[in-house]
Amino acid sequence: MSWMNSAPMMLLERYLDGTSMRQTLVSTNIANVDTPGYSRQVPNLEETTPVQIGNNTFGTGVDLASVTSLRDSVLDLRVNQETQQQGQLNAFISTGQQIQALFNETNGTGLQAPLTAFFTSLSQLSTNPSDINTRQGVLTAAQNLANAFNQTSSSLSTLQRNTDLSVTQSVNQINALTSQIAAVNLQVSSVQGTGQNAGPFIDQRQQLINQLSNLVDVSSIDAGNGSLTLTTSGGAPLVVNGQNFNLTTQADPTTGLQDVYSQGTNITTKITSGQLAGQIQIRDQEIPAIQSSLDALASGLANSVNTQNQAGVDLNGAAGGNIFVPPPANGVGAAATLALATTDPTKIAASAGPPPGSAGDNTNANALLALQNQNIINGQTPLNSYAGLVYKIGNDVSSALSNQQAGGLVLQQLQNLQGGVSGVDINEESANLVRYQNAYTAAAQVSAVVDSLLLTTLNMVTP
Amino acid sequence: MSIRLDPNLLPGLLASIQQSNQQLTVATQQLSSGRSVNQLSDDPAAVASLVGNHNQASQDDQYLQSISTIQARFQVADSSLSSVVTALTSALSLGVEGANGTLTPANQQSVAAEVQGLISQVQSLANTTFQGSYLFSGTAVNTPPFTINSVANTTTYNGNAGVTSVQLSNGNSVNGNVPGSQLFLNGSGSVFGALQGLNAALLSGTNIPAAVTQIQNALNTVDTQRVFYGNVLNQVSQAETFLNQDQINLSTQENALIGVDPATAATNLAQATLANQSLLDASGRILSLPNLLSFLPNP
Numbered sequence: 001m002s003w004m005n006s007a008p009m010m011l012l013e014r015y016l017d018g019t020s021m022r023q024t025l026v027s028t029n030i031a032n033v034d035t036p037g038y039s040r041q042v043p044n045l046e047e048t049t050p051v052q053i054g055n056n057t058f059g060t061g062v063d064l065a066s067v068t069s070l071r072d073s074v075l076d077l078r079v080n081q082e083t084q085q086q087g088q089l090n091a092f093i094s095t096g097q098q099i100q101a102l103f104n105e106t107n108g109t110g111l112q113a114p115l116t117a118f119f120t121s122l123s124q125l126s127t128n129p130s131d132i133n134t135r136q137g138v139l140t141a142a143q144n145l146a147n148a149f150n151q152t153s154s155s156l157s158t159l160q161r162n163t164d165l166s167v168t169q170s171v172n173q174i175n176a177l178t179s180q181i182a183a184v185n186l187q188v189s190s191v192q193g194t195g196q197n198a199g200p201f202i203d204q205r206q207q208l209i210n211q212l213s214n215l216v217d218v219s220s221i222d223a224g225n226g227s228l229t230l231t232t233s234g235g236a237p238l239v240v241n242g243q244n245f246n247l248t249t250q251a252d253p254t255t256g257l258q259d260v261y262s263q264g265t266n267i268t269t270k271i272t273s274g275q276l277a278g279q280i281q282i283r284d285q286e287i288p289a290i291q292s293s294l295d296a297l298a299s300g301l302a303n304s305v306n307t308q309n310q311a312g313v314d315l316n317g318a319a320g321g322n323i324f325v326p327p328p329a330n331g332v333g334a335a336a337t338l339a340l341a342t343t344d345p346t347k348i349a350a351s352a353g354p355p356p357g358s359a360g361d362n363t364n365a366n367a368l369l370a371l372q373n374q375n376i377i378n379g380q381t382p383l384n385s386y387a388g389l390v391y392k393i394g395n396d397v398s399s400a401l402s403n404q405q406a407g408g409l410v411l412q413q414l415q416n417l418q419g420g421v422s423g424v425d426i427n428e429e430s431a432n433l434v435r436y437q438n439a440y441t442a443a444a445q446v447s448a449v450v451d452s453l454l455l456t457t458l459n460m461v462t463p
Numbered sequence: 464m465s466i467r468l469d470p471n472l473l474p475g476l477l478a479s480i481q482q483s484n485q486q487l488t489v490a491t492q493q494l495s496s497g498r499s500v501n502q503l504s505d506d507p508a509a510v511a512s513l514v515g516n517h518n519q520a521s522q523d524d525q526y527l528q529s530i531s532t533i534q535a536r537f538q539v540a541d542s543s544l545s546s547v548v549t550a551l552t553s554a555l556s557l558g559v560e561g562a563n564g565t566l567t568p569a570n571q572q573s574v575a576a577e578v579q580g581l582i583s584q585v586q587s588l589a590n591t592t593f594q595g596s597y598l599f600s601g602t603a604v605n606t607p608p609f610t611i612n613s614v615a616n617t618t619t620y621n622g623n624a625g626v627t628s629v630q631l632s633n634g635n636s637v638n639g640n641v642p643g644s645q646l647f648l649n650g651s652g653s654v655f656g657a658l659q660g661l662n663a664a665l666l667s668g669t670n671i672p673a674a675v676t677q678i679q680n681a682l683n684t685v686d687t688q689r690v691f692y693g694n695v696l697n698q699v700s701q702a703e704t705f706l707n708q709d710q711i712n713l714s715t716q717e718n719a720l721i722g723v724d725p726a727t728a729a730t731n732l733a734q735a736t737l738a739n740q741s742l743l744d745a746s747g748r749i750l751s752l753p754n755l756l757s758f759l760p761n762p
Contacts, residue, residue: 033471100503105510105517106721107501116518120525127529127629127639130596130604351602360596360604362627362639369630383518391511394503401504412478419469426470430755 011061012447018045018064019440025067026433029424037207039069039199039422069199072421076206077220079418080213082411084273087214089404091278092286095163096397099282099290102155103390111297111386114148117141122369125350130315130359135345142305142323146338149298153335156287156294163283164257170215170276171247171260177212178230178244181205185227186242192226202226212238216274234270236262257283286396291335293389299327299334300377300385306341308371312349312364313357320349320364476746483739490732493723500721509720516720520713523706526632530703533629533639534696536593541692543591543598544646544685547654550581550588551682554658557581558675561665568668575665579613582658586611586618589647589654599643601625608643609655616663618655620644631702632709637695641688651677652684 022043032038046065050057103110121134121141128134184205191198209230212218217233223241230239237245247267249258259268260276268284271277302324309320322341327334350365351357377385469475493499500506500513560566561574589609591598600608600622608622620643627639647654657677664674 097502097504104502105513106498106503106505110514112514112517113521116521120521123522123525123529123630126627127532128594128596129627131594358602358604358623358625360600360602360627360640361625362602362629366628366630373633383515387511387514390503390514391507394505394507394510397504398507408478412475415474416469419471419474420467423470425467427755428470430759434759 009447009450011059012443012450014048014061014063015443016440016447018043018062019436019443021064022436023433023440026429026436030426030429033424033426037203037210038424039071039203040424041067041069041197041199044068066195067197067199069197069203070422071199071202071206072418075414075418075421076210079411079414080210080218080220082407082414083210083213084217085407086404086411087216087275088273088278088281089400089407091166091275092282092400093397093404095159095279095282096286096393096400098159099156099286100393100397102152103393105390110390111145111148111152112383114141114145115382115386118145119369119372122365125348126362126365126369129350129362129365132315132345135315135348135350138348139323139340139343139345143340146324146340149294149335149338153291153294156291157336160257160283160287163279163287167258167260167276167279167283168249170279171249171258174212174215174238174276175244175246177208177215178238178246181208181212181228181230182239182242182244184208185239188226188228189241198226214275216276217272218274232262232267232270233272234267236265236267236270255284290389290393292332293385293392294335295327295331295333297335297377297382297385297389298338299331301371301382302327302334302338304371304374304376305368308364308368309347309349311353311367313351313353313355313361314349315346315351315359317356319353319355321347323348472749476749479742480739480746483735483742487732487735487739490728490735494725494728494732497723497725497728498721499723499728506721513717513720516713516717520710520717522633523710523713526630527703527706529629530631530699530706533631533637533699536598536639537692537696537699539591539593540598540641541689541696543588544689544692547585547588547647548682548685548689550585551654551657551678551685554578554581554661555675555678555682558661558665558671558678561661562671562675571665571668575662578658578662578665582611582613582655582662585647585654585658589643597622597643598640599646601640601642601644602627609647611655616659618648618659620648631699632706635702637698638691641691646685646688649684649688652680652687653677654681654685657681 025041025043029040043064044066046063048060048063050059105112118141121138125134125138184201188198188201188205191201209218219231219233221229223229227241231237245263248261250261252259259266260271268280271280306322306324306326309323312320314320325339325341351361352363373381375381492501500509503510557574557577561571586609589599590607596604597608600606602625603622606621608620610619610621622643624642624644626642628636629639630636660677661674664671
């Protein structure tokens, strides 16, 4: 009968232990109620193996078998994917908004005003071709137009260089994160190896991968033993077990902009989402496309004006020359370098040929003016070509904004679902706390009763 | 058992508040700027149309300026020609006076001298300038168009037959001048020829009636040519009306493209304000809701 003396006490002790551990979990959960990425932990209780004595089976109490951090890895994956999209769109929008400010025609910023002013100065010249002040007006308008092209192009180059710096910064941030993830990866597999709850480390890793997703497209493969292998979606390795593979940057020999390398391979064009992709998209596609439209506009205009001026006769009776410095033959850099070839207002060839023409003739001035309605820029009039560019810039930002908004709603929804699985609910924890407290009190009461029974028994044998 | 919801309401509330604040900002911006489109991405197509709209408005401004230049120039030209008509009418009466045969040769000489005076007067009218340019020398605007050799009694035209074309509005242009040769040395209606012929006839006392007929022809020619100026001035004033109307249309169009109706904007702002306040009020209540812990007895 010796088991009767000790067994209930042992059983109760185990039970009291289990209850206090459950209370510890409640405290941990409540303490982490606002911790980003924290997944609530729940106890997994198991009835301990009963003992068989004769024909009777006696329970031996309860055991806290394990602790589980509740999380849904599919949701985690979806959150990471949406975060990548958001990262890319945010980066695109942030510079895109600066670009569109350069062309904000709603408040008079942009090239429409100087472009129109150039042609209206020619219209004025047409009504008074021999007047030197009117001619000076044409040169001034041409100079203003050239300045506007120069400034817009230079502002775009500045934005491109700033974005280039951001690319390098993003790569540094990616490397910092992958090195942290590699360290946590090791911890996850070592804790998991011992059979304990690796949940807190997985929380931490998911939080870091989520931050990484904001920067670059991440694809994760379960490497077994709790370890994750991370690559870019193009397959460039980022983290394998406890090792991280740094991305590097290297100046492109042609553009001078930083290309992104992984293990000696240029992966600049293979990065498909995340902040880095948005920055590369702005730097390597959006800005160059706008620059090239501006170049086409500047060079088409300068060449046409020069050709038409050469067809006429200037105020000195000589054949007309160039108004603008001839732009580069392929047009590249035309907007940045557009400049006047003359400061002499008499050099505007308002009169028709042949020399010496005549001072009051406006035939060629009219022909110069008519360029505004001719399809001299890739099959479009100068103004329509510019309006098309304005539309493209606005539309690119506008569609990025609407995608960002839609994606933001999806992300929020996913985060709500994630919270539903992993979030700590104070009410729920409070209820558990009360439940465990009651159970603890009950167990304690039982042990007091057993104690008093024991005392009574002992008193029976008092001499 | 129901689906477990995200117990953390804060991120959702914050997102809603942020969105509501954004709507408030947009409503305020629209009302204060008077525009519903403040940057390209607000409405790319509207801004692209705006580029054309602003261009057209500036062109119209320029056309209106051109029109006022043309009007001023043509008024000066027409008034010169009107003075030429007066001079020719005087010459006509002098010629009739000389032709009636009652004048002594000495009187004829003095009438001839008066005609000579008229010739100089017409010459200076034909050499009229406007803003430094000769009005009647074709496109050779820096050259005085007419020189007179009073010894040989001949007139030389130093201008050319050039005619300029000036745009009044898109696709609508008019001739900007009439060459002096067409006005003053126009074949049988030549003004200078007629005056110089009358002068010679008076001096010689012969063929005076024929010279008077020539003066009459010249008068007819000038009258005919003046019609051109009248027509162009009419055309110009029609173009002016059109451009003023076009500017109103463009301004209406601009308003339709990027403007905002003040009443709508004010209503939007009021709604956004109300929504924002309600949201903040609700959020405040939700966040200060007690939880189960508040009801647990103190140990």
